[in-house]
Structure formats: structure tokens, C-alpha cells
Amino acid sequence: MTGVLAEVGYQSNWVEVLSAPFMRNAFTGGILVALAGGMIGYFVVVRGGEFAAHALGHIGFPGATGAVLLGLSPTLGLGVFCVAGALVIGALGHRARDQAVATGTVLAFATGLGILFASLATRNTSTVTNVLFGNLLAVSRDQLVVFAVVAVVIAGVLAVVARPLTLASISPEVAAAKGLPVRALGICFLVLMALATTVAVQVVGTLLLFALLVTPPAAALRFSARPVVVCSLGTVFGVVSVVLGLVVSVMFNLPPSFFVVTVSTVIWVVSMLVTRERHRTAAPTTR
Amino acid sequence: MNDGPRVGSTAPGDPARHEADVPPAVRLSGVSVGFGGRTVWSHGDLQVPTGGLVCIIGPNGSGKTTLLRLLLGMVPPASGSVEVLGAPARRGNPRIGYVPQRFGDSVGEAITGRDLVRLGHTGNRWGLRRDPGVEAEVDAALAAVEAEGFAGSRLADLSGGQQQRIAIAQAMVGSPDLLVLDEPLANLDLRNQRDVVDLLVTLREQRPVTMLVVVHDLNPFLPYLTGIVYLLDGHPHYGEISDVVDDELLTHLYGTSVQVVRTATGDLYTQARP
Ligand SMILES: Nc1ncnc2c1ncn2[C@@H]1O[C@H](COP(=O)(O)OP(=O)(O)OP(=O)(O)O)[C@@H](O)[C@H]1O
Ligand SMILES: [Mg+2]
Numbered sequence: 357m358t359g360v361l362a363e364v365g366y367q368s369n370w371v372e373v374l375s376a377p378f379m380r381n382a383f384t385g386g387i388l389v390a391l392a393g394g395m396i397g398y399f400v401v402v403r404g405g406e407f408a409a410h411a412l413g414h415i416g417f418p419g420a421t422g423a424v425l426l427g428l429s430p431t432l433g434l435g436v437f438c439v440a441g442a443l444v445i446g447a448l449g450h451r452a453r454d455q456a457v458a459t460g461t462v463l464a465f466a467t468g469l470g471i472l473f474a475s476l477a478t479r480n481t482s483t484v485t486n487v488l489f490g491n492l493l494a495v496s497r498d499q500l501v502v503f504a505v506v507a508v509v510i511a512g513v514l515a516v517v518a519r520p521l522t523l524a525s526i527s528p529e530v531a532a533a534k535g536l537p538v539r540a541l542g543i544c545f546l547v548l549m550a551l552a553t554t555v556a557v558q559v560v561g562t563l564l565l566f567a568l569l570v571t572p573p574a575a576a577l578r579f580s581a582r583p584v585v586v587c588s589l590g591t592v593f594g595v596v597s598v599v600l601g602l603v604v605s606v607m608f609n610l611p612p613s614f615f616v617v618t619v620s621t622v623i624w625v626v627s628m629l630v631t632r633e634r635h636r637t638a639a640p641t642t643r
Numbered sequence: 644m645n646d647g648p649r650v651g652s653t654a655p656g657d658p659a660r661h662e663a664d665v666p667p668a669v670r671l672s673g674v675s676v677g678f679g680g681r682t683v684w685s686h687g688d689l690q691v692p693t694g695g696l697v698c699i700i701g702p703n704g705s706g707k708t709t710l711l712r713l714l715l716g717m718v719p720p721a722s723g724s725v726e727v728l729g730a731p732a733r734r735g736n737p738r739i740g741y742v743p744q745r746f747g748d749s750v751g752e753a754i755t756g757r758d759l760v761r762l763g764h765t766g767n768r769w770g771l772r773r774d775p776g777v778e779a780e781v782d783a784a785l786a787a788v789e790a791e792g793f794a795g796s797r798l799a800d801l802s803g804g805q806q807q808r809i810a811i812a813q814a815m816v817g818s819p820d821l822l823v824l825d826e827p828l829a830n831l832d833l834r835n836q837r838d839v840v841d842l843l844v845t846l847r848e849q850r851p852v853t854m855l856v857v858v859h860d861l862n863p864f865l866p867y868l869t870g871i872v873y874l875l876d877g878h879p880h881y882g883e884i885s886d887v888v889d890d891e892l893l894t895h896l897y898g899t900s901v902q903v904v905r906t907a908t909g910d911l912y913t914q915a916r917p
Contacts, residue, residue, distance in 0.1 A: 534767040583758070
């Protein structure tokens with residue numbers, strides 16, 4: 357008992373630990389993921405991405421554990437399942453969101469499948485914990501390359517679709533009248549979301565995904581309704597959550613995921629409190 | 644009383660004069676439209692002259708929104724041909740501006756009025772390239788609807804009347820030749836209804852633009868109307884104002900007794916008969 361508490365307590369050598377090479381990977385990886393999530397942040401909150409984040413996280417879980425079972429990279433399995441899941445959700449459109457029971461059942465089944473695959477793969481039992489809760493401290497160079505590629509792909513696609521995707525998210529009716537492929541833009545967004553999910557799972561895990569993909573832009577939306585501002589501020593909130601979470605986790609030798617989520621939650625609560633007045637008094641009425 | 648009704652007298656231009664060279668704003672030939680085998684309306688044969696201010700009336704579910712979406716190329720006709728401004732209806736026609744039904748509610752809190760108006764202009768452009776002229780056009784559109792004072796606020800924070808001004812600016816910013824508005828007066832109080840009607844009339848004085856407006860109450864528009872499209876018994880018809888505003892027809896149309904009243908000054912209005 358005392359041994360456990362001693363391990364948990366304040367680590368006087370935390371500054372040394374922070375400068376270790378594996379910490380550099382952790383910081384780089386966390387920041388890349390916050391960036392990937394932040395860039396799509398505005399669209400996540402405007403398009404009801406809460407649902408997609410939740411669903412894709414669950415769908416990715418059996419992908420990761422199944423890949424381990426087959427001796428493949430869990431990142432690959434995660435990515436394939438998330439993107440496939442995004443395409444299915446996109447094809448179902450609003451129905452997926454409306455059919456709460458059917459969707460919930462499928463997601464529960466996916467999670468069960470993930471646990472089954474994990475128990476069959478005796479070689480790597482830590483995969484389940486890593487996928488469910490993330491493991492930022494174990495991020496490898498290979499993973500960093502994947503994170504960077506995902507961030508670049510998201511940035512590249514957004515550079516092309518940003519304006520049409522914004523209009524299609526804000527008013528699908530006007531976007532359709534203007535000739536935009538509203539359905540395809542929705543699927544495009546979901547695939548970007550799947551890529552962000554694939555990397556975010558490796559940082560905070562499927563269960564805590566929300567805190568990195570949804571909470572920061574939701575907090576940013578309290579301060580501004582301008583797409584670029586929401587994405588930038590959301591990215592800053594995500595980066596602060598990751599960096600501060602990592603530092604504190606090293607100081608107390610506790611899992612980083614917990615602190616990343618804690619910082620993100622605190623930012624959100626503070627954002628709600630700070631902007632409470634302004635939201636209540638609404639806009640100037642000149643007529 | 645002797646100088647006749649003032650109906651239609653403020654509409655600019657005389658559509659008959661251009662008949663030869665200007666194609667009609669809308670031409671339906673043998674059009675029927677429906678969803679999944681169920682016909683919404685059929686036998687659509689009508690022409691709406693260019694340059695008018697035309698209301699579209701009909702009971703709930705009669706297919707008014709469907710008619711607008713047909714003109715916008717968003718719904719294909721089950722049969723017949725749909726021509727808008729002399730060309731077949733197609734999606735993404737930059738000559739048409741569109742204010743959808745319940746626009747303010749649907750847009751939500753994640754956009755400012757100004758950004759929305761800009762999207763009305765550049766929202767269908769791919770890539771990041773910025774056109775330096777856009778901001779001036781956005782400013783002009785906001786000024787035209789007198790929305791400069793609140794354009795920086797979130798749409799959800801605005802009053803219904805303010806939201807409708809932004810919605811109209813969003814549709815007008817590309818200088819369309821045809822503006823279609825789906826129930827722009829819904830949920831507005833009397834003062835705001837009159838303000839929006841005045842705004843539309845003023846916009847028409849500044850630039851020649853044909854307006855098609857779906858309404859449930861003709862009265863706010865009656866002094867300015869040039870014609871009416873009415874959806875009656877499953878078919879759309881177009882009539883010049885004097886032919887349509889008629890007790891018997893309106894009573895039939897609304898399924899409740901309606902009376903047309905002409906005041907001493909020549910104004911027309913309709914009222915439900917007690
Ligand atoms: N996309 C669609 N799929 C199936 N049915 C539709 C679709 N859009 C409209 N309808 C049906 O077509 C009919 C006409 O609808 P529409 O919205 O055009 O009516 P409306 O005259 O605008 O009614 P309201 O006054 O209530 O706005 C309705 O019965 C509606 O249910
Ligand atoms: Mg309608």
C-alpha cells in the first residue's frame with residue numbers, strides 16, 4: 357500500500373524525465389494530434405461530430421486489436437476500421453444518428469469484438485489498455501511519421517474544401533442550391549474525422565477521444581463563431597491540454613491521458629463560465 | 644376610387660413591352676413533380692414574366708417549397724420541362740438567389756451574419772484563393788439590407804427580423820436576376836413583416852430583379868404584387884394580380900371563407916370572413 361502511494365507521489369526528478377528522448381516523441385506526437393484535431397474542430401462542433409467521434413472510436417477498437425491478432429500494426433487496423441466506419445456512417449447519413457438503438461448496439465458489438473480479438477492475441481495484452489486509454493509515453497518514431505502524414509493530409513484536403521464544407525455544414529439547403537456536392541462533402545469530413553480519430557486514439561484512447569476532438573473546439577466556439585478563430589483557438593486548447601497534461605503526469609508519475617483530459621475539461625469549464633454573461637445578453641438590437 | 648386599384652402600379656417596367664426579347668423568369672411546360680411515386684402536383688403549365696414581384700400561395704404541403712426547389716434544380720421534374728430565365732433549370736445557377744424556409748433557425752449559433760453573407764458569395768469556391776473584391780460586395784449587400792450594425796453577431800443571437808435581413812443579403816450578394824424566398828415573413832411580428840416587405844420593394848427599385856415569394860398571407864405584399872402563383876387542387880397556376888385576388892378563388896384556395904376588400908384609397912386586402 358505504501359509502495360503504491362510512493363510511486364504515485366511527486367517525482368523530484370521530473371525535469372530530467374522530461375528531457376528523455378521518449379518524452380520528445382510524446383510531446384511531438386501529442387502536438388501533432390492536437391493540430392490534426394484542431395484543424396477540423398470547427399466542423400466537428402458544427403456538424404454534430406460528437407456522434408462521429410464516439411462512433412468511430414468504438415469502431416476502431418476491434419480494428420486495432422484484430423490487427424494485433426493478425427500480427428499487423430494496430431495503427432493500420434485502427435485506420436482501416438475508422439475510415440470504413442466513416443464511409444458507412446456517411447452512406448447512412450442522418451439515419452445513423454437517428455437510429456439510436458441500432459447504432460448503440462452496433463457500437464457495443466464492435467467493442468465486444470475488440471475485447472475478443474485482444475483476448476485471443478496473447479502476445480500483446482497491453483494493446484487493449486493502450487487502445488482504450490491511449491499511451492502517449494510509448495509513441496514510436498513510426499507512429500510520429502503516421503501522425504505527421506495525417507496532419508498534412510487533413511491540412512491539404514481542408515485547403516481545397518474549406519469554403520464549400522463550411523457552407524454545406526452551415527446551410528446544406530443553400531449549399532445544395534449552389535450546386536455543391538453536399539453528401540460527398542459530408543463523407544469527406546467524416547474521413548478526415550476518421551483520420552484524426554486514428555491518431556487521437558493513440559494519444560488518449562477511444563474512451564477519452566472526446567476530450568481531444570470535441571471539447572477544445574466546443575470551448576473555442578464559446579469565444580467566437582468565426583471558423584478560422586474556432587479552429588485556431590481549439591488547436592491552442594488541444595496543444596495546451598497535451599503539453600500541460602504530459603508535464604503534470606511526469607511530475608506525479610500518473611498516466612498522461614488522465615491529465616490531458618483533465619486540462620481539456622478545465623479549459624472547457626472555464627470557457628463556459630467566462631462567456632456565460634455574453635451569451636445571456638445576446639446581440640445588440642438596433643431595430 | 645376611380646383611378647382604380649394601386650395594385651401592381653409600383654412594379655418597375657412593363658413586362659409586356661419586353662415580351663419579344665426577354666424570356667420569362669419561369670416557364671413550366673407539362674411539369675409534374677413528386678417523391679417516390681407520389682405526385683405532389685402536376686399539369687404545371689405557366690409562365691411568370693421577368694421583372695415582377697410574385698407571391699406563391701397554397702395550403703401547407705401543397706408543394707410551394709418543392710416548386711422553388713424545382714426552379715433551383717434541386718428536385719428533378721417527374722415529367723415536363725422547367726426553364727428559368729430562358730435556360731433549363733440547373734443546380735448552382737448563379738443568377739438565382741435563395742432564402743430557404745426557416746433559414747435563421749436552421750443556421751444556428753456557429754456563424755456570424757457577415758461570414759454567412761460572404762459564404763453566399765464565395766461558399767461554392769474550392770481552394771483558398773481570396774478575391775479582393777469580395778469584401779466590398781459583402782459590405783454593399785449588408786448596407787442594402789441595413790444590417791451593418793449587427794452583422795458581426797452570431798445569427799442565433801439576432802432577432803427574427805435581423806436574421807431575415809442577413810438571409811436576404813446572403814441571397815442578394817451575387818447580384819442575382821431572380822430571388823426566391825420561402826416564407827420570409829414567417830414568425831415575424833407585424834412591424835418586421837412590413838420592414839421586410841419594404842426592404843424587398845426597395846431592393847427592386849435599386850436593381851431590376853424578379854422576386855418569387857412564398858407566403859401564407861398575401862396582405863403585406865398586395866400593394867406591390869404583379870402576379871400570383873397559386874397551387875390549387877394539385878396544379879400550379881399563374882395569374883395577373885387582378886384576376887387572382889377574387890373572393891371565390893381565394894376561398895377555394897384556402898378552404899375557408901375569404902373576402903377581398905378594396906379601400907377608398909384603392910388598397911386591396913384579403914380577410915377571413917367572420
Ligand atoms: N425530399 C422529400 N422527400 C419526400 N417527400 C417530400 C420531400 N420534400 C417534400 N415532400 C413532400 O411533398 C409535399 C409538398 O412539400 P412542400 O414542402 O413542397 O410543401 P409546402 O407547400 O412548402 O408546405 P409548407 O407550407 O408546409 O411549407 C409534402 O407532402 C411533403 O411531405
Ligand atoms: Mg414550404
